[in-house]
Amino acid sequence: MIQMPEINQDKCNLCGLCIEICRCGAIILVGNIVSFIEIEECHWCTLCEAICPTGALTCSFEIIIEER
Amino acid sequence: MAIDSNSLTVLSYFSGLSVAELEVIKQSFFEKTIQRGEMIFLEEEPADILFFLISGIVKLFKTSAQGKEQIISLARPYEVLNDISIFDNGPNPMSAQAMSTVTLYGIKKGRLEVILRQHPQVSSRIIQVLATRTRQLISLVEDLSFKHVIGRVAKILLEHTGDGAGPGQRLTQQEMAAMAGTAREVVARSLKAMEERGLIRLERHRIVISDKNALQEMINQEV
Numbered sequence: 203m204i205q206m207p208e209i210n211q212d213k214c215n216l217c218g219l220c221i222e223i224c225r226c227g228a229i230i231l232v233g234n235i236v237s238f239i240e241i242e243e244c245h246w247c248t249l250c251e252a253i254c255p256t257g258a259l260t261c262s263f264e265i266i267i268e269e270r
Numbered sequence: 271m272a273i274d275s276n277s278l279t280v281l282s283y284f285s286g287l288s289v290a291e292l293e294v295i296k297q298s299f300f301e302k303t304i305q306r307g308e309m310i311f312l313e314e315e316p317a318d319i320l321f322f323l324i325s326g327i328v329k330l331f332k333t334s335a336q337g338k339e340q341i342i343s344l345a346r347p348y349e350v351l352n353d354i355s356i357f358d359n360g361p362n363p364m365s366a367q368a369m370s371t372v373t374l375y376g377i378k379k380g381r382l383e384v385i386l387r388q389h390p391q392v393s394s395r396i397i398q399v400l401a402t403r404t405r406q407l408i409s410l411v412e413d414l415s416f417k418h419v420i421g422r423v424a425k426i427l428l429e430h431t432g433d434g435a436g437p438g439q440r441l442t443q444q445e446m447a448a449m450a451g452t453a454r455e456v457v458a459r460s461l462k463a464m465e466e467r468g469l470i471r472l473e474r475h476r477i478v479i480s481d482k483n484a485l486q487e488m489i490n491q492e493v
């Protein structure tokens with residue numbers, strides 16, 4: 203399973219800006235729902251989160267300390 | 271393509287104008303379509319046309335002498351892109367690139383000046399728009415010039431680390447910005463700066479802290 207950004211459908215107003223900004227085509231509209239396709243080409247650029255005007259979209263980071 | 275006066279009403283410059291007034295004003299505009307990746311204007315070049323973004327997304331950014339890009343903002347539909355250079359007669363303070371297929375409405379500076387003379391209320395709207403932007407930029411300058419933001423971001427990282435074994439706590443750049451009391455762009459910049467100094471590594475959906483002590487020092491220096 204490839205981890206993808208997450209979307210809160212309740213906050214999404216279907217403006218489509220995330221679909222427009224994503225360079226790898228990972229975000230698509232299925233019916234009336236913005237959905238993610240699990241693809242490795244998504245390199246977590248976080249532009250979809252940055253452009254989302256309603257805060258519906260999140261690209262979260264797990265923060266870990268490297269073992270030495 | 272004909273200019274749609276409904277789109278003009280949504281532009282903050284022209285809100286409050288009557289339909290009849292907009293019908294006249296729209297004659298001065300032209301539409302332009304730009305493909306993803308194309309440049310709309312370049313930093314340091316003179317500007318003669320004021321552009322409004324009608325659909326799509328535009329990246330406004332500055333490039334440093336070393337060729338590094340600093341995103342100032344991602345413009346959404348109905349934002350004005352280059353008012354500063356149009357009104358102060360100087361060169362563009364930043365570059366603009368289409369991040370998707372983009373539709374712009376453009377108006378030549380000379381035509382805009384005529385509109386401003388005929389509709390003084392547009393001038394007051396413009397002053398309001400410029401003042402709001404100045405306020406945003408002042409808070410950005412504050413965050414960028416006072417070094418403590420990077421220390422605050424370092425502290426947030428250290429306070430939210432997991433051991434990498436189980437699902438640790440997850441944070442978005444937006445959340446880090448809210449915690450640090452700054453803009454998302456400043457967090458992105460701080461993370462990049464830490465990565466360049468070799469303190470962290472940005473992997474796909476993971477921030478790996480490679481030099482915990484250096485981060486700790488960074489926090490101590492700020493206190």
Ligand code: SF4
Nearest residue numbers: 224244246247248250
């Ligand atoms: S993080 Fe970037 S590549 Fe991944 S879905 Fe969002 S915009 Fe697309």
Ligand code: SF4
Nearest residue numbers: 214215217218220254
């Ligand atoms: S940018 Fe945000 S609000 Fe707009 S379609 Fe995407 S998730 Fe929904």
